[in-house]
Amino acid sequence: MDKMRMMLVDDEEGFLSTTKKLLERKGVQVTTASSGHEALEKLAGESVHVVILDVKMPGMDGVAVLKAVKSRYPLVQVVMLTGHGTVDSAMEGLRSGATDYLMKPIDIDELIAKAEEAFVRWQIMEEKIRIAEGKTPEKK
Amino acid sequence: MILFCMILVPLIPFIAVLAIGYYHFKTSIETSTLATMNRIVEDHRQMIDGFLKERRGDLGFILNTNSYVDLTEPERFYALFAQLQRYSNAFVDLGVFDQDGIHVMYQGPYRLVGIDYGKEEWFRHVLSEGYYISDIFLGFRRIPHFVIALKREEAGKTWVIRATIDTYVFNELVEKVRIGKTGEAYILNTEGVFQTARRSGGSLLAKDPDDVHESKPHQGVRTFIRKDARGDECVFATTWLQEKGWMLVVRQETADALKALRSATFMIVVIMILGGVTIAILAYTVTRQIIRRMQRMDVEKQQLGKQLVRATRLAELGQMAAGFAHEINNPLQIMKSDRALMEMIFSDLKKRGDVREEDVKDLEETLDQLKLQIERCSKITQAILEFGRKSEPTKQDVDVGEFISHLTSMIAEKASVQGIRVKKEISEQTPLLRADPAQLQQVFLNLFNNAIDAITERHGCEGGELSIQAGPDTDERVRISVRDNGAGISPDNLKKIFAPFFTTKPPGKGTGLGLYVCFGIIEGMGGNMEVESQRGVGTTFIVHLPASRAGQTECEPKES
Numbered sequence: 020m021d022k023m024r025m026m027l028v029d030d031e032e033g034f035l036s037t038t039k040k041l042l043e044r045k046g047v048q049v050t051t052a053s054s055g056h057e058a059l060e061k062l063a064g065e066s067v068h069v070v071i072l073d074v075k076m077p078g079m080d081g082v083a084v085l086k087a088v089k090s091r092y093p094l095v096q097v098v099m100l101t102g103h104g105t106v107d108s109a110m111e112g113l114r115s116g117a118t119d120y121l122m123k124p125i126d127i128d129e130l131i132a133k134a135e136e137a138f139v140r141w142q143i144m145e146e147k148i149r150i151a152e153g154k155t156p157e158k159k
Numbered sequence: 160m161i162l163f164c165m166i167l168v169p170l171i172p173f174i175a176v177l178a179i180g181y182y183h184f185k186t187s188i189e190t191s192t193l194a195t196m197n198r199i200v201e202d203h204r205q206m207i208d209g210f211l212k213e214r215r216g217d218l219g220f221i222l223n224t225n226s227y228v229d230l231t232e233p234e235r236f237y238a239l240f241a242q243l244q245r246y247s248n249a250f251v252d253l254g255v256f257d258q259d260g261i262h263v264m265y266q267g268p269y270r271l272v273g274i275d276y277g278k279e280e281w282f283r284h285v286l287s288e289g290y291y292i293s294d295i296f297l298g299f300r301r302i303p304h305f306v307i308a309l310k311r312e313e314a315g316k317t318w319v320i321r322a323t324i325d326t327y328v329f330n331e332l333v334e335k336v337r338i339g340k341t342g343e344a345y346i347l348n349t350e351g352v353f354q355t356a357r358r359s360g361g362s363l364l365a366k367d368p369d370d371v372h373e374s375k376p377h378q379g380v381r382t383f384i385r386k387d388a389r390g391d392e393c394v395f396a397t398t399w400l401q402e403k404g405w406m407l408v409v410r411q412e413t414a415d416a417l418k419a420l421r422s423a424t425f426m427i428v429v430i431m432i433l434g435g436v437t438i439a440i441l442a443y444t445v446t447r448q449i450i451r452r453m454q455r456m457d458v459e460k461q462q463l464g465k466q467l468v469r470a471t472r473l474a475e476l477g478q479m480a481a482g483f484a485h486e487i488n489n490p491l492q493i494m495k496s497d498r499a500l501m502e503m504i505f506s507d508l509k510k511r512g513d514v515r516e517e518d519v520k521d522l523e524e525t526l527d528q529l530k531l532q533i534e535r536c537s538k539i540t541q542a543i544l545e546f547g548r549k550s551e552p553t554k555q556d557v558d559v560g561e562f563i564s565h566l567t568s569m570i571a572e573k574a575s576v577q578g579i580r581v582k583k584e585i586s587e588q589t590p591l592l593r594a595d596p597a598q599l600q601q602v603f604l605n606l607f608n609n610a611i612d613a614i615t616e617r618h619g620c621e622g623g624e625l626s627i628q629a630g631p632d633t634d635e636r637v638r639i640s641v642r643d644n645g646a647g648i649s650p651d652n653l654k655k656i657f658a659p660f661f662t663t664k665p666p667g668k669g670t671g672l673g674l675y676v677c678f679g680i681i682e683g684m685g686g687n688m689e690v691e692s693q694r695g696v697g698t699t700f701i702v703h704l705p706a707s708r709a710g711q712t713e714c715e716p717k718e719s
Contacts, residue, residue: 031489037496044503102488102544124492124537127499 023138024066025049028058028084029073029100041127047134055079059087062095069137071121071130073100074108082112089116094144096137100125161450165442173434181427188420193382195338196396196416200380200409203336203344204398210249210332211292211402214307217246218322222311227318230255231264240266243322251304251323256282258317267323269300285310285319292403294348295326295364303363305329305354326363330355333407339418341393342411347372349404359410369410371395376404384413470682473657477679480659484540491536498529542672543659556707557592557599559629559637560585566600567627570607577615579623586630590706592637594684602677606641606700609673612664613645613698635706636686642699648692656690 025047029035035051042049050065052058056079058070070088074081085097099120101109109120118137121130221239229235240253252267260277276282285291285308293305308321333355336344345361346354351372356363368388376399387393392413399406414421505522508514514522567581574581592599607625614623624644632638648656655661657678662671681688686704 031493033493034489034496037493037500041496041500041503044500044507102485123488124495124533127496 021068021142022048023068023134025134026052026058026061026065026067026070028052028055028070028076028081030054030076031073038127038130042131045127045131047131055081055084055087058084059091062088062092067095068141069118069134070095070097071100071134072097072112072117074112075102080108082108082115085112085117086115094141094148096141098133098137162442162446165446166439169438169442170435173438174431177427177431181424184423185420188417188423192394192416193396196382196394196409196411197380199336199338199342200344200396200398200407203333203409204400204407207332207346207407208400208402210329211307211400214247214249214322214324215290215292215309215402217243217250218307218309218320222309222320226313227255227311227316230318230320233264236264237266249325249328251325254321256319256321258286258319260319263318271299274299281306281308281321282319284308285321286317294352294405295354297364326355330363334358336409338409338411339415340412341415342409344407344409346400347406347408349374349406354405369393369395371397371408372406373397376406469657473675473678476659477675480543484543487536488540491533491540494529495533495537498526498533502526539670539672542670542676545676553595553597554593555596557594557596559589559592559639562592562596562599563603563627563629563639566603566607569604570611574611574623574625576620577611577623578618578620579611579614579625582624582626584626584628586628588631589629590631590635590637592704593707594704598680598684602680602702603639603641605673605677606702610641610643610645610698613647614643615645617644617646617695631706632703637704637706638701639704640699640701642697644697647694647696647698648690649694653690653692657688 025042027035027038027042027049028051030053032053035053039049039051050061050067052061055076058072061067062070072081072084072088076084079087081099085099088095088097096118097112097116099109099112099117100123101120102123109117112120118140119133121133221243225235225239230239236253236255240250243250243253252265252269252271254262254267254271255264256276257263260275260279260282262271262274262276265271281291281293289310291306291308293308295303295305297303303326304323305326306321306323308319310317310319333344333346336342341359343358345357347367348354349372351367351370353361353363353365353367361367369385370388371385378399380396380398382394382396384392384394387410394411394413394416396409397406505514505526509519563583563585567583571581610625611623614625617623622644626642627639628642629637629639652661652663657674658671659675660671661675662669678688681702681704684704686702688703689701690698691701692698
C-alpha cells in the first residue's frame, strides 16, 4: 500500500513552510506550491494523492485550480481550505468535485485527519480502476 | 407672515361680498324710497289740483248760470251762497264785484260791501286772465286766506265773482300726509313762502328755511337729497300744481326714510366684526396647527437623517471589520501552525531530555497561553465574518409565546442563581413571526445575557428583575421588549452601543460584537432595534419584527 503524498497550495509562504515542517514531523510526505500555476506544474511531475488547496489566492484562484486539477487528474482528491468569508466558494468547490473543505484557522491534526479520509477515498477509487483495468488484459 | 396670509386671504372675499351686498342693497333701498316719495307727491298733487279744480268749477257754474242782475239780487245771491256751501264747506264767503272793483254783493262773516278792490293785485289779474287763485294772504281781515276769482263779460259789462277758501280745510288736506316718523308735505309759492303749515316747524306765510323753492314751475316730479336748515339730511320730492303756481313738497329725514338701510348697515357691521374675528381665530388655530405639524415633521426628518447616518456608518464599519477580520485570519493561521510546530519540537526535546526541568513548565504555560490567545482572536474574526455573511437564513413562522418560553427556560438556571426574577407578558394578540429561529435565539440570548450582566453589576445576587414583553406593533409588526433593572447605560455609551468592538466589559470578557451582530441579524430580518436606558434605573431593548403574513390571526403555526 502506498504512503499518502500530499500537496499544500497556499499563497502564504509562512503558512506553507511551517505546515510542511509540521506534517513532515508527523510523518506525512508533503510538497508545497505557492500558486495555482506552480501546483499544476508540480502535479505534472510528481505523483500526489491529496491536494490541500486555499480558496483565496492571487492570480489563479482556488476554484479555478480545482477545476483544472480535476479535469487533468480526476483521481486526485482535493480538500478546499477556506477563510470564514469564503464558505460560499468552498460550496462551489464541493459542487465542482472537491472532496471536502476545511475552515481556517485549522488545527494540524484536523488537517491530517481530513487528508487521511481523502486518501482513503483515493485508495478506493484507485482500487476500482485497477480492478477494471486488471480484468481487461486477462480476457485478452 | 403665514398667519397674516391666512387671515387676509379669506378676509378679502368676505369683505368684498359684504361691500357689494351693501352697495346693492343701499341702491335698491334708495331707489324704492325715492319711488315711494315720487308716488306720494304725485298722488297728492292730483288730489290738491282736483280740489282747486272743483272749487273753480263750483264758482264757474254759478257765474255761468246767473246773470249780473241775478247775482245782484240779494235773495238769489244768498240762496246761491247757501247752495255753494253745500257743495263744499271750504267756502268761507262769496262776493260780486263790478268792473271797477267795487264790492257789490257779499255774503260771509265780514262787512265788505262797498270796499273798492280796483287797485288790488288779484283784481287786476282776474281782469286780464279771467281766472285767478291767490297765494295765501292776510288781506283787509288780517286772517290768512286765499281766494278764487272768475270774470264774466256779457253785453259790454264785466263782473267778477270771488270766493274765499278756508285755509284750515286746505291745510288739513296737505298736512295729513305722513310718511314714517318725519315724512310730511307742504306747499310753497314761487317766493318760497309756506302756503300750508309744516309739522316740523314753519308756520303759514313764513319763509321756508330749507330754501328748496324754485321760481319757475317744472314738469313732473323732482327728487333730491339735501341738508335742511337744521343740518339734518332729508329726502325731498317736489312737483308743481297745475291749477296754481304752487310747489308741493314732500320731505322726509334720510335717517327715517332709509331706516331699513341703517339696520342693514348695523347688521353688516356686526357680521363683519363677528366674521372677521372668526376668520382670525380660525386662521390662528389652523396656522398654529400647521406650523406645529411642520416643526414635528422637521424633527422627524432630522431624526430620520441621524438614523440613516448611523445605519450607514454601521454598514461601513461592518465592511471594514469584515475586511479586517479576513486579513487577520491568515496571520492567525500561520501563528497557529507555528505554535503547533513549536509544541511538537518541544515535546521531542522533552522526550530526549534536552530541556531543563524548570524550563519545561514555563514553556508549556507559554505555549498554552499562545493557544488560548490565538483561539480568542479567531473567535473574534469568526463573529465578525458571521455578521458579514449573506447566507440565506431558513425562515419559518415562529410563535412568540412558545419561543420566549423556550428561551427563558434556557436562562432560568443562570437567572435564579443570580436572584433574578424573570417576568413574561406575552399578549394573546401577538401575531406569528416570520424569521430564522436560530438567529432569533442568538439575538435574544445575547440580550438576556447582557441584561443579567447589567443586573448583577447593580444588585449583586438579589432584587434583579428581567421582564420580557411582546405584543402586536403598528404596520403588521411584532414588538418584543427586554427590560432589566440593571446598572443602565450612560448617554455617551448609548450612542455607540451597536458599534462593533464597543464594550464596557473588562478586556478579555467581551468582544464588543454581541449587539453589533444582533443589530445586523434584526436588520436582515427586515426589523429594527432600539434601546432606551437610564443610568441607575435600567435598560430596555425593543425589537420590532415583521409578522408572518399567514399569522395575522392566532391560528395554528405552520410547521414545514
